[in-house]
Amino acid sequence: MSKISGSQALLEGLWNEGVRVVFGLPGGAIMPVYDALLDSEIRHILARHEQSAAHMADGYARASGRPGVCIATSGPGATNLVTGIATAFADSSPIIAITGQVATPTIGKDSFQECDIVGIVTPVTKYAFQPMQPQEIPLVVKKAFKIASTGRPGPVLIDLPRDIQINVADMNVPKKVDIRGYNPHITPHPVQIKKAADLLLNSDKPIIWSGGGVIISNAATLLREVAEFLMAPVVTSLIGKGGFPENHPLSLGPIGMHGRPEANKTICEADCILAVGVRFSDRSTGRFDEFGKDARIIHIDIDPAELGKNKKVELPIVSDVGIALKSLIASMKRKIVKKDKTLWQKRVQEIKSQIREGDFGSGNGIYQSQIVKKIRELLPSNGILTTEVGKNQMWGELYYQVIEPRTWITSTGLGTMGFGFPAAIGAKVAKPDVPVVDLAGDGSFRMTENSLSTCMAEDIPVIVVILNNSTLGMVEQWQRLFYDRRYSGVKLGNIPDFVKLVEAYGAQGLHAQSIKEFEKAFKEAIISDVTTVIDCPVSPEEDVFPFVPPGRGLNEVLFDSEGQK
Amino acid sequence: MMENTFILSTVVENKPGVLFRVANMFRRRGFNIDSISVGPIEENGLSKMTITIYGDRDVAEQTVKQMSKLIDVVKVQVFDYEDTVQRELALIKIQFSSNKSLSELTNYCSIFRNRVIDVSPGSMIVEVTGTPEKIDAFIDIVSGYGIKEMARTGITALQRGTKK
Ligand SMILES: Cc1ncc(C[n+]2csc(CCOP(=O)(O)OP(=O)(O)O)c2C)c(N)n1
Numbered sequence: 206m207s208k209i210s211g212s213q214a215l216l217e218g219l220w221n222e223g224v225r226v227v228f229g230l231p232g233g234a235i236m237p238v239y240d241a242l243l244d245s246e247i248r249h250i251l252a253r254h255e256q257s258a259a260h261m262a263d264g265y266a267r268a269s270g271r272p273g274v275c276i277a278t279s280g281p282g283a284t285n286l287v288t289g290i291a292t293a294f295a296d297s298s299p300i301i302a303i304t305g306q307v308a309t310p311t312i313g314k315d316s317f318q319e320c321d322i323v324g325i326v327t328p329v330t331k332y333a334f335q336p337m338q339p340q341e342i343p344l345v346v347k348k349a350f351k352i353a354s355t356g357r358p359g360p361v362l363i364d365l366p367r368d369i370q371i372n373v374a375d376m377n378v379p380k381k382v383d384i385r386g387y388n389p390h391i392t393p394h395p396v397q398i399k400k401a402a403d404l405l406l407n408s409d410k411p412i413i414w415s416g417g418g419v420i421i422s423n424a425a426t427l428l429r430e431v432a433e434f435l436m437a438p439v440v441t442s443l444i445g446k447g448g449f450p451e452n453h454p455l456s457l458g459p460i461g462m463h464g465r466p467e468a469n470k471t472i473c474e475a476d477c478i479l480a481v482g483v484r485f486s487d488r489s490t491g492r493f494d495e496f497g498k499d500a501r502i503i504h505i506d507i508d509p510a511e512l513g514k515n516k517k518v519e520l521p522i523v524s525d526v527g528i529a530l531k532s533l534i535a536s537m538k539r540k541i542v543k544k545d546k547t548l549w550q551k552r553v554q555e556i557k558s559q560i561r562e563g564d565f566g567s568g569n570g571i572y573q574s575q576i577v578k579k580i581r582e583l584l585p586s587n588g589i590l591t592t593e594v595g596k597n598q599m600w601g602e603l604y605y606q607v608i609e610p611r612t613w614i615t616s617t618g619l620g621t622m623g624f625g626f627p628a629a630i631g632a633k634v635a636k637p638d639v640p641v642v643d644l645a646g647d648g649s650f651r652m653t654e655n656s657l658s659t660c661m662a663e664d665i666p667v668i669v670v671i672l673n674n675s676t677l678g679m680v681e682q683w684q685r686l687f688y689d690r691r692y693s694g695v696k697l698g699n700i701p702d703f704v705k706l707v708e709a710y711g712a713q714g715l716h717a718q719s720i721k722e723f724e725k726a727f728k729e730a731i732i733s734d735v736t737t738v739i740d741c742p743v744s745p746e747e748d749v750f751p752f753v754p755p756g757r758g759l760n761e762v763l764f765d766s767e768g769q770k
Numbered sequence: 771m772m773e774n775t776f777i778l779s780t781v782v783e784n785k786p787g788v789l790f791r792v793a794n795m796f797r798r799r800g801f802n803i804d805s806i807s808v809g810p811i812e813e814n815g816l817s818k819m820t821i822t823i824y825g826d827r828d829v830a831e832q833t834v835k836q837m838s839k840l841i842d843v844v845k846v847q848v849f850d851y852e853d854t855v856q857r858e859l860a861l862i863k864i865q866f867s868s869n870k871s872l873s874e875l876t877n878y879c880s881i882f883r884n885r886v887i888d889v890s891p892g893s894m895i896v897e898v899t900g901t902p903e904k905i906d907a908f909i910d911i912v913s914g915y916g917i918k919e920m921a922r923t924g925i926t927a928l929q930r931g932t933k934k
Contacts, residue, residue, distance in 0.1 A: 327791055328798050332841045352841060386783065386844040510835035513828070 208373040211339035211365065212241035215303070218346030219247060221378075224274050226634055227303075228252055228261040232278025234305030234318060237370035250634065250663050253655040255282050257627035259289020260653070262300040264631025267614045268589060268641075270423065272299040272353050273631060279305045280318030283364075284325065288621060290360045291329040295618025296444055297417060299358035301349055302326075308368040309337055323364050331359040337366065340374040347382045356389030357508040358421060389507060393524035393532060400520055401479070401503045402536040408477035408501070410549045411437040414460065417617075418482015418506055419448035420610045424527035428481065429453070430534055436546055437479070438553045440468040442489045443602055444617040445482070451606035457557070458606075460759060461489040463599040466751045467560045469759040471553055472497070480504045482526040485515040486618070495758030505529045573597075573672055573743055575720050577604040580642060580670065583727050587612060589632045589641045593625040593649030595679035597672045599749040601644050623652030629667045630656055640668065640731050647673040647700055657710040660736040668730045669738040674745040675700050682748045686766060703740040713737040775804070776823050776830040777854050777927045780837060781845040784810055784817040788842045792819065795836050801829060805858075805924030816844060820926045822851075849929055856927040860898045860905045863919040864912050867892070871915055882908050893918060 209217070215238060219227070226248040231239040242249050252258035255277040262273030277286050283304040293300045307316040323333040332352050334345045345363060353361040405411050413435075419428050425448050432439050432455050439449045440460045449456055458465030460472050472478065478500045483489065485504075490496040493516050502518040504511075505526055512521035522529055562574070577600045580590065586608040592598040592615040607613040614632055616624040629643040643650075650671055660667060672678075681695040704714030713735050717723035723741060730737035751762045782788050789808065796803050804822040811818045823833060830848055837846045866872045872894070879886055879896055882904065888895040896912075898905050902925060909917070 323787070324790070327794055384841060387841045508839070510832070510839055512835075514832060514835075517828075 208375055210237065210241065210371055210373050211342050211369045212238045212371070214339060214342040214374075214376045215346060215365070215370070216241055216245045216247060217378075218343050219274060220245070222346065222350045223271065226250060226265070227274040227276055228258040228265075228631065229276030229303075230255050230258055230278070230282065231276075232282045232305065232318070234279035234307055234367045235276060235282070235303075235365070235370070236305075237367065238276065238303070238305070238365070250659060250665075252627070253658050254653065255285035256288050256623065257653050257656045257659070259286045259300065259302060260292065260621075260624050260627035261631035261634070261659075262302075263289060263293045263298050263624075264591065264614055264628030265635045266293070266298050266300055266631075267628070268611055268632035269635035270421075270611065271635075272301050272350060274301045274303065276303045277305070278318070279307055279322070280320045283320055283322040287325060287329070290326055290362065292616050292619045292621045292624055293360045294329040294331075296616065297358050297421060298360070299353040300360045301353055302360060302362045304362065304364050305370070306335065306364045306366045309366045310368070312366060322362065326362050329360070330362050333362040333364065335364040335366070336369060338374070339369045339372045340376060342369070343376050343378045344382065347379055348384055351382055351384065352387060356387075356391075390509070390523050391507065391525040391528055393505070393522050393529040395532070397520060397522045398529065398532045398536050401522065401533055402540060404477055404501055404503060404520065405435055405437075405479060406537060406540055406543045409544060409546065410475045410552070411435055411477040411479065411546070412472055412475035413437050413439045413449075414441070414472065414478055414480045414483055415439055415445045415448040416442040416481060416483030417444035417448075418526045419445060420482075422482065422507075422526040423610070424482075424530055425449065425610045427527055427530040427534065431479070431530055431537075434534065434537060436550060438471055440464070440472055442483050442486065442617070443615065446602070447607035447610045447613045448482070450608045452608055457553070459602055462491070462753050462755070463602050463749060463751070464489075464753070464759075465560075465603060466762055466764075467557050469751075469753065469762055470556050473758075473760045474552070474556075475500050478502045480518070481530070482506060484508075484511045487515070488617070490516070491753050491757055491759040491761075495760070572720070573600045573747060574604040576670065576672065576723055576741060577601055577644065579720060579724055580644070580727065581605050583724070583731065584640060584642065587639050589614060589629070589636060589639060591615060591625040591629040591632060591641070591643045593643065593645045594620045594622045595646040595649060595677070596674075596682065596749045597644050597646040597649070597678075599679070600672070603749070605644070622646075622649040624649075626650060626653050626667075626669060627656045629669070630659060630665050633665050633667050642668040642670060645669050645671045646678055647671050647675060647703070648677045648697060654706070657707060657712050657736065661711045666734050666736050668727070668736070670727070671703060671738065671740050672743050673700070673703065673740055674743050674747075676745045678745060679749075681745060685748065686754075703738060707736075707738040711735075715739045717741045774824055774826065775851040776825070777849045777851060777856070777925065778821040778823065778834065778837065779847045779849060779927060779929070780819045780821065780843055781811065781813075782817050782819050783842040783844065784815050785842070788817075789819075791840055791842055792821075792837070795840060796833075799832070799836055801825070801833050805922075807924040807926045809926075818926075820924070822925050847929070849927070854927040854929055856901055856925045857899060858902050858905055858923055858925050860920060860922045861887075862896045862898060862909065862912070862917060863893055864896060865893045865916040865918050875912060875915060878908070878911055884908065
């Protein structure tokens with residue numbers, strides 16, 4: 206055993222966990238780690254703001270399924286990470302955030318750039334470590350990865366006092382870690398699975414509601430098997446898009462506030478809901494008491510605390526989603542009696558055929574939905590789309606058909622503007638061979654636009670499509686609908702010329718005034734090897750519909766601003 | 771009232787920050803801690819945290835699940851109040867204005883099997899150990915004399931019977 210420094214132990218630990226790239230920005234309290242990085246084979250990608258570093262790590266994690274790592278210094282560096290950590294926490298994404306801290310003798314003395322980051326992030330991490338001796342580091346790193354990536358994944362923070370980054374010690378690298386308070390339960394109770402199989406087979410009108418857990422658990426194929434066996438329609442949550450191919454005949458798209466109308470309508474008529482890897486978010490369910498009130502609900506999730514948290518269900522099953530679906534399929538196949546479901550299939554087809562997209566939306570011919578559909582048409586099925594937050598995200602939710610898991614990356618739980626662009630960069634680092642596109646609003650893009658420097662300096666080409674309405678569009682839409690058109694703080698005015706702006710970074714900027722121009726620009730962007738931003742001026746009056754207003758049930762869909770239902 | 775009191779008997783890591791994490795979870799979920807007591811147990815590096823909460827069964831269930839999610843929490847059990855044996859300790863400083871009051875108070879103390887642990891001119895300190903109800907009853911009786919100060923430890927509890 207040889208003595209190495211805490212910083213070296215950290216980097217070795219990361220390497221052993223398979224980390225080949227980290228996103229970060231240095232400062233005083235993390236300098237020993239940055240010095241050691243020079244001698245490590247781990248690639249460091251310099252962010253221009255720590256929030257973006259965290260979103261990059263998050264995008265990397267969601268695209269690859271492996272934890273993403275971000276690094277920041279103490280104090281302001283650490284607090285800048287917080288939005289990114291909270292975003293990952295809300296969407297169960299495994300990131301490891303490493304922060305510098307003042308040296309152990311100065312902790313608690315209100316030293317320069319000292320900040321209680323462990324205290325700050327405790328409510329938005331699965332766990333936060335602060336080792337006090339260099340020899341603790343190998344074990345802490347192992348524990349951090351285990352906690353972040355198993356069970357219901359989520360962010361973990363490691364706060365490293367400066368002196369323990371420097372001090373050397375004999376490092377004992379553990380092969381296995383055992384955390385006595387942490388043993389995620391991953392296999393379902395067989396009796397519950399049998400009951401679920403009975404319920405589903407004997408129901409007349411079953412529906413599957415698929416969430417982020419299906420993607421996290423890599424269970425898309427199994428979910429498809431269940432759906433096809435039952436011939437049951439499938440709806441998703443917003444984050445669950447991609448857990449079931451949306452071009453599949455059984456797919457109805459996402460439910461929720463801005464879900465597809467056919468999905469919202471069908472789930473209201475179902476008599477049995479198989480909810481898989483979802484958490485009954487109010488954005489998905491609408492009013493809790495209205496949701497599924499005529500249905501028997503089976504809920505499978507790995508996090509026991511999600512079962513019964515927002516909605517009491519008939520059959521809660523604690524399990525890894527993939528393992529549960531596998532035994533569910535086996536159990537269903539053993540049964541002989543299976544209720545005929547052709548009437549239900551007919552009804553679902555009928556609902557589907559009643560939805561005509563031309564009938565909803567407003568403004569000049571729902572132009573933005575055409576842009577979104579054009580992106581889908583031109584992007585291969587493994588191409589990745591991230592979104593910002595606002596109307597842009599909702600256009601994507603409604604009109605962008607996600608086909609493969611991990612190709613739709615969006616901040617759902619926290620709804621963080623500025624997430625999409627750095628997340629696209631992280632995704633591109635994870636999947637350098639597929640095109641990665643950020644569907645943006647001009648307001649959101651401006652929050653993290655300085656990541657263009659990262660794209661250029663690190664040669665990470667992504668595409669940004671800005672639906673440029675010169676407003677904080679989503680908020681404006683709510684003011685139009687619910688505040689009697691009293692617009693407050695939503696006009697962005699004085700927006701920059703985006704083409705010139707991105708050109709100043711050395712990136713490529715293109716304008717698209719029509720769908721034709723957009724098609725041309727997007728084709729150019731896909732083959733370009735530099736980051737390309739396409740500025741698409743759109744009307745701020747074009748609102749996103751259909752829309753289930755907050756606090757209403759999913760059957761109370763508005764189709765336009767006149768309140769047409 | 772007691773049918774809505776639940777006792778969480780938990781085993782947690784005995785290290786800095788654990789109480790913070792537990793308290794933080796309660797705050798975030800909007801649950802209230804009625805009383806809490808913490809002390810090390812025989813097993814290596816572990817403490818027992820006994821928390822009483824007041825609420826309906828759903829709140830109790832959700833609290834247990836959220837507690838179990840905390841990585842520093844090794845074990846959580848929830849008991850209905852009646853299924854446990856509880857003890858609490860209180861120190862009560864009571865004032866008295868005459869020798870008559872003093873002897874009445876001493877009398878109550880012996881009925882309740884309390885210990886008088888300090889007597890000064892005009893006030894005495896009484897140690898009360900027992901169920902929370904016993905302590906409440908004693909406080910009721912002596913409050914007319916004037917309670918100057920009081921400290922209660924919160925409940926510590928074990929489940930009845932041979933179940934572990
Ligand atoms: C960091 C952050 N701040 C504020 C909000 C509230 N918010 C939600 S949508 C929105 C407007 C987004 O505007 P833009 O990015 O231009 O997209 P648009 O709705 O116009 O498509 C705002 C301000 C938010 N979600 N995130």
